[in-house]
Amino acid sequence: MAADFYETLGVSKNASSDEIKKAYRKLARKWHPDVNPGNKDAEQKFKDISVAYEVLNNAEKRKLYDEFGEEGLQSGFDSDKMRQYKAWQKAQQSRGGRTEEWSGSGQYHSYEDVFGNIFGEGGGGNFFRSSRPVGGRDIEYEMTLDFISALRGLETEISMQKVRECMRCSGSGTEPGTKLVPCQTCGGSGRLNVAEGPMHFTQVCPHCGGHGRIGNACSECSGSGQVMGNERIRVKIPRGVSDGSRVRVAGKGEPGRNGGGPGNLYLIIRVMPHPVMTRKGDDLYMEVPITVHEAMAGSRIAIPTIDGRVNVKVPPKSQSGQILRLKGKGAFNPKSRKHGDIMVKLNIKVPQTDDHGALEAAQKLEALYRDNIRKDVRL
DSSP states (O other): OOOOHHHHHTOOTTOOHHHHHHHHHHHHHHHOTTTSTTOHHHHHHHHHHHHHHHHHTSHHHHHHHHHHGGGGGSTTOOHHHHHHHHHHHHHHHHTTTOOOOSOSSSSOSSHHHHHHHHTTOOOOSOSOOOSSOBOOOOEEEEEEEOHHHHHHOEEEEEEEEEEEEOTTTTTSOBOTTOOOEEOTTTTTSSEEEEEOSSSOEEEEOTTTTTSSEEOOBOTTTTTSSEEEEEEEEEEEEOTTOOTTOEEEETTOSSOOBTTOOOOOEEEEEEEOOOSSEEEETTEEEEEEEEEHHHHHHOEEEEEEETTEEEEEEEOTTOOTTOEEEETTOSOEETTTTEEOOEEEEEEEEOOOOOOHHHHHHHHHHHTTOOSOTTTTOOO
16 A cells, blocks of 8 residues: 555644644654664655655645545646546446447547547547557656665665556457447448549548447446556666656556557656755765864764765865865766766864863964965955
8 A cells, every 4th residue: 555645744634834844854854864874664764754745845746646646646647637537437337337339428438538638649439449459658657766765776666557458358348248240330341431433542440440340348448448547566776867867667558459569667767855965967965074173184084975984084284165086986877887976075163162272272273374364255
């Protein structure tokens, strides 16, 4: 069962934006991986609350989530047409699952009409289709990752609403056991004449879809051969993906027809910001505080990286804002198979104290400045 984002953050469904932010900050401080090093449960918990906050803190995404669940957050999801489909589905159920002839009033006469419109296709209104193999369409799914998971890669499971082959009719669109009779429109040939004379043209019969025989529509899919449902898919995200990357999951798109192969699923990666580190290309940037003594005398300090902590040498007489490069410790590039660097910006911190001895020491340091340190600050 998919997690409830409100439960994840511990807030009610009518929580205000400020309440959601407050709950997220409290949980983020508690479960952040830097506070719980090596704790996989804490790392997963932090990912969960980050995803929940990313949705509930966005008014538009929250509205879609409240109405449709996680499926409403998929890339390309059309809420208006999904409401139309649900209204049609409810009407079908109210008449006991009976399927009618594809004639009469109303915009939608079949599941295929509605479903085709949801995803930008014209509905045919006929449950028989061309007999040639047709490959399934590719689909996209927007997936949000926390910063560290994007760098390290992961395997996970997603739940999404997608089209699948109707189990009742095995994708044929006809009610099992139904009696097929010759199509009256084309006389059973499957094709219609569209021009006479020296050049003879025919087209596929729109009534039977070229099959030449018709029958009762499947009571489960209303003749479309496909139904919409939830599917859980195991996906592998390669290490080093960046915001906007597309990850291909072969064969997990829409099913094909008449023996055609399925389409592919493309994950559109969205990476959440990190409180300490940023990414530019394959290089990672972070600011690290050091003491006055460490800056003046030089020292070795521990720096966190995606592969664990490493010791870095701070040169004597280092200045605030100075950059240290950790070569090969940045993001992995899946295409070039190379790593970027980590760029460490030093930030000298003075003690926050009123201690008299500390102030005297600072006064002694004042005398060691050779020039006015702000002489080049001018407009």
